[in-house]
Amino acid sequence: MNWLATHVYVAAWASPLIALIAIIVSNSISAKPPDWSRLMIYIAFLTAIAVVFTPVIDDSGRVFAGVFLVPLTSFIIWDAWRSATRA
Numbered sequence: 001m002n003w004l005a006t007h008v009y010v011a012a013w014a015s016p017l018i019a020l021i022a023i024i025v026s027n028s029i030s031a032k033p034p035d036w037s038r039l040m041i042y043i044a045f046l047t048a049i050a051v052v053f054t055p056v057i058d059d060s061g062r063v064f065a066g067v068f069l070v071p072l073t074s075f076i077i078w079d080a081w082r083s084a085t086r087a
Contacts, residue, residue, distance in 0.1 A: 012050035016043050038079065045072040 019042065027034050051057055051065035 009050065009053040009055065012046075012053045016046040016050065019043060019046055041072060041075055045069070045076060048072060 023034060023039055048065040048069050052062055052069065054062070
């Protein structure tokens with residue numbers, strides 16, 4: 001269990017890959033085209049979280065990813081609120 005505690009960031013790096021696979025599968029099932037701009041923002045958000053949680057990346061990269069998370073999180077919250085009020 002010590003390996004899992006020290007390598008917990010592996011799950012963070014797996015999340016953008018799993019999201020991309022899910023996008024590809026849902027695109028093949030669905031007839032309508034995906035909203036690529038929104039999906040790329042979600043992938044950027046997951047990748048920035050993975051960078052922040054990875055300890056082997058230098059601190060300047062982790063700080064940049066942390067700063068980059070603020071507008072991404074704001075957009076995701078705003079988009080969810082907009083979708084909820086539109087329905």
